[in-house]
Amino acid sequence: MHAIDLSAISDDSLKACESIAAEAGVDLKDCYQCGKCTAGCPLADGMDLMPREVIRYLQLGAIDVVLEAKTPWICAQCVVCSSRCPQNVDICSVMRAVRQASKRAGNRPVPEADIFDDEFIANVRAQGVSNEQYLAAAYNIKSGHFMQDMGNATRMLKRGMVGVAMHNIEGRAEVAALIDRALAADAERHADAQKGGEA
Numbered sequence: 420m421h422a423i424d425l426s427a428i429s430d431d432s433l434k435a436c437e438s439i440a441a442e443a444g445v446d447l448k449d450c451y452q453c454g455k456c457t458a459g460c461p462l463a464d465g466m467d468l469m470p471r472e473v474i475r476y477l478q479l480g481a482i483d484v485v486l487e488a489k490t491p492w493i494c495a496q497c498v499v500c501s502s503r504c505p506q507n508v509d510i511c512s513v514m515r516a517v518r519q520a521s522k523r524a525g526n527r528p529v530p531e532a533d534i535f536d537d538e539f540i541a542n543v544r545a546q547g548v549s550n551e552q553y554l555a556a557a558y559n560i561k562s563g564h565f566m567q568d569m570g571n572a573t574r575m576l577k578r579g580m581v582g583v584a585m586h587n588i589e590g591r592a593e594v595a596a597l598i599d600r601a602l603a604a605d606a607e608r609h610a611d612a613q614k615g616g617e618a
């Protein structure tokens with residue numbers, strides 16, 4: 420953890436942290452910093468803040484540290500941390516809410532993760548199911564990793580494991596409507612959390 424000058428933490432910073440917690444449905448006071456979330460996280464080795472530290476900085480109101488961290492962008496949303504927490508703190512949802520807040524603040528500490536997110540949602544929305552070859556192509560072009568997966572793709576094409584045909588599943592419109600509803604619900608949760616922070 421970095422040393423934090425608590426006298427420099429503003430009310431707005433505290434409110435922003437509370438708003439993130441509210442969006443995730445978490446009461447930050449529930450966390451007593453036992454570290455079980457960090458101990459179970461499969462991606463902790465690659466993180467700049469441990470999951471426990473993300474919660475601690477939010478408790479302290481250190482919003483800038485949290486919004487600039489790579490951790491929420493590396494988080495795979497596997498829910499191990501939330502399921503291990505003895506206090507039922509849903510850290511996984513906190514990571515998601517931090518990531519969205521970070522994006523709204525104009526931060527993209529791991530741009531590839533942001534590009535992949537957007538492309539994955541667009542891909543499933545358009546085709547009703549993830550179409551990996553189109554997802555990989557769109558991601559590689561937009562992230563600038565043009566040649567990534569070329570070796571594997573060639574082998575997979577030869578063995579018929581992937582093809583160029585579009586998936587043609589039924590119910591595409593319903594899947595698109597579901598995604599739209601989920602995105603709208605996210606926006607509503609954020610608006611409610613903001614209102615709570617302003618009250």
Ligand code: SF4
Binds near residue numbers: 452474504
């Ligand atoms: S497991 Fe729960 S209580 Fe323990 S540090 Fe993580 S969030 Fe806090």
Ligand code: SF4
Binds near residue numbers: 461495497498501514
């Ligand atoms: S949800 Fe994220 S923070 Fe939690 S254990 Fe999985 S990767 Fe780690």
